[in-house]
Amino acid sequence: MPKKRTYSTGPYRERAILVGVNIRNTEEIWQLEDSLAELSELARAAGANPVIRFTQSMNKPSPTYLGKGKIEELKQAVKREDIDTVIFDDELSPNQQRILEEKLSVKVIDRTALILDVFAQRARSREGRLQIELAQTEYLLPRLAGQWSHLERLGGGVGTRGPGETQIETDRRLVRRKLSRVKKELSQIRSQRDQQRQLRTSGTSKIISLVGYTNAGKSALFNKITSSGVIQRNQLFSTLDTTTRRMYMPSGIEATISDTVGFVHKLPPILIAAFRATLEEALEADLLIQVTDVSSPYAAEQVVVVSNQLSEMGIGDTPKILVLNKLDLMIETEYQPLDLEVIENIDTAEFNRVVTTSATKSWGIKDLRNAVESELNIPGDATSTNLIASNA
Ligand SMILES: Nc1nc2c(ncn2[C@@H]2O[C@H](COP(=O)(O)OP(=O)(O)OP(=O)(O)O)[C@@H](O)[C@H]2O)c(=O)[nH]1
Ligand SMILES: [Mg+2]
Structure with missing residues (x-):
């Protein structure tokens, strides 16, 4: 779908909705509005354009993060405002993320993914880049499983063999291999740095x-x-x-x-x-x-x-x-x-x-x-x- 570029002369910034919930009777040192104000800063730092905030007060956390009605409202807003991304103020479980993505038909990310993204953009040194790669891969691994869980839940057998199952295995194997490569390279860099640090701090x-x-x-x-x-x-x-x-x-x-x-x-x-x-x-x-x-x-x-x-x-x-x-x-x-x-x-x-x-x-x-x-x-x-x- 063509995006609104009417006022912007710079590169296109994804239009985002920020979503947060307030769970009643919990001790949060941070007010919801303040947390969302910071989420907005993080979204801008990652290159997005936060256009609306959505909040809901609830008695207890929901398996779908928001209540049914609120998700419907959000869906309307996504369409109306030509939204590219919905950003949630808490870490979503892989399942929550999948459900919300299905319901909203738009990219869904959580606070963790957003922070990882800002770090990834800022990382300059080899060690910094590897560290963020490690965190991103670890974040991805359970979500990768989540992406395919609807196939796994069917318990294998007719209709689930073949590309689906093979894909899960291949993806997991690739990601695990990447994890061990990153860890190995990091440990080499770290042992060098340890030696330098010991030299530096060996005095009093x-x-x-x-x-x-x-x-x-x-x-x-x-x-x-x-x-x-x-x-x-x-x-x-x-x-x-x-x-x-x-x-x-x-x-x-x-x-x-x-x-x-x-x-x-x-x-x-x-x-x-x-x-x-x-x-x-x-x-x-x-x-x-x-x-x-x-x-x-x-x-x-x-x-x-x-x-x-x-x-x-x-x-x-x-x-x-x-x-x-x-x-x-x-x-x-x-x-x-x-x-x-x-x-x-x-x-x-x-x-x-x-x-x-x-x-x-x-x-x-x-x-x-x-x-x-x-x-x-x-x-x-x-x-x-x-x-x-x-x-x-
Ligand atoms: N007015 C004012 N600005 C300051 C002062 N100290 C830092 N700043 C500004 O605040 C901004 C952030 O400063 P940094 O030193 O980069 O902050 P930091 O704590 O190292 O931030 P991170 O590395 O992102 O964690 C910069 O624009 C600084 O120029 C101060 O005493 N007064
Ligand atoms: Mg600094």
């Missing part, structure tokens, strides 16, 4: 890692602290590869510091698993600097999401400094000690210290170095900082 040098929500300003801060030039950009997931540099404390003592991939709400576990190796710096860190965009309306939620994901990775107990970045977007005047009201919603209890910064205006960078030095217990002149919560 402490390891610090910048972690945090995507687009919080980790790379911008990293560049300020280490005078580097890693990519910092106003887009989701600019950084996929870990970069490590030396950092100097106010007393002149050095440590290594790493810039890492960002986190996002509902980050697919297969993606965390695939990127675990690139997050090794964070896994082994003596100190984590958790960066947050304090100007975001979702700052408090983002802090919780990152903290939960760090805990799931098994590093919830590593000492952490909370950095509230982009302070310049909150206050118009010159840098000044943090106004407590700014962070009234943010739970700082789990952080040893809190520092405010603006990476673009170079505010608070010295405070951050001082905080790091004090936290690592490196003897030096850790003087006055704007540490507003010293829970240590």
